Amino acid sequence: MKWLRKKNTEGPGQAPGEQETFPLVKKEATCFVCGDTQSFTTVWRRVAMMKRCPNCGLVFERPEELYKRFQPACPKCEEPLEQPGFEYGFCDRCGSKFELMEGAKPGLLPNQAQREAMRKHGKSWSYL
Numbered sequence: 001m002k003w004l005r006k007k008n009t010e011g012p013g014q015a016p017g018e019q020e021t022f023p024l025v026k027k028e029a030t031c032f033v034c035g036d037t038q039s040f041t042t043v044w045r046r047v048a049m050m051k052r053c054p055n056c057g058l059v060f061e062r063p064e065e066l067y068k069r070f071q072p073a074c075p076k077c078e079e080p081l082e083q084p085g086f087e088y089g090f091c092d093r094c095g096s097k098f099e100l101m102e103g104a105k106p107g108l109l110p111n112q113a114q115r116e117a118m119r120k121h122g123k124s125w126s127y128l
Ligand SMILES: [Zn+2]
Pocket: 053, 054, 055, 056, 057, 058, 074, 075, 076, 077, 078, 079
């Protein structure tokens, strides 16, 4: 009997592609959602434009169009987009995402629930 050997033609599936983010070391910053200094263990610097919404999964066909705006956001769910060259992190305590630039106040990138709460209270997240 002849056994058909499974050909191993899978190859390296992943294209090398460009790295979109670069991991950074843990930081301490003021989280105004918690209202105190918190540690941010997951911190990264964005290298390339986001091509896909991390919240709703929408693929951006022309991310450069979205990034022309002062506050780039997903056209579908309004998830704020991270900008290349900026640093971001998640508060260890509440999980909020912040823009963490040295010498600047951390800026919240509100998640869906936070955006809804702000809408309800008539606040614009960009001025928080
Ligand atoms: Zn989205």
